[in-house]
Amino acid sequence: MKELIRYLIDNMYLDFQGEISIDTVRQYLRGDESREAKAVLQKLIEDKGVDELLITLADCLKDHIRTGVSDQIVREQLSLYAES
Numbered sequence: 001m002k003e004l005i006r007y008l009i010d011n012m013y014l015d016f017q018g019e020i021s022i023d024t025v026r027q028y029l030r031g032d033e034s035r036e037a038k039a040v041l042q043k044l045i046e047d048k049g050v051d052e053l054l055i056t057l058a059d060c061l062k063d064h065i066r067t068g069v070s071d072q073i074v075r076e077q078l079s080l081y082a083e084s
Contacts, residue, residue: 009065009066012062012065013058013062014058014061014062014065014069015058016054016058020050020054021049021050022041022044022045022049022050025040025041025044025050026041029041036075036078036079036082039079039082039083040053040078040079040081040082042082043081043082043084053078053081056077056081056084057074057077057078057081060077060080060081061073061074061077
């Protein structure tokens with residue numbers, strides 16, 4: 001049973017429901033003057049969309065499935081994405 005559970009967790013993946021665009025991200029970040037928010041938005045503009053963000057974020061968050069995905073973990077991963 002342990003091996004099956006390990007296999008299932010190792011092969012689990014995250015996906016995001018719904019559509020999100022740069023305009024939607026701008027709306028969510030409206031009024032947020034933090035360096036992080038500006039960096040994420042700038043990276044999305046450079047990448048010409050949110051597709052790369054969603055793929056990268058889902059891939060990185062997979063490592064946190066066992067310990068939990070929290071607001072802080074997502075914030076850290078967004079910052080790392082923006083700095084890459």
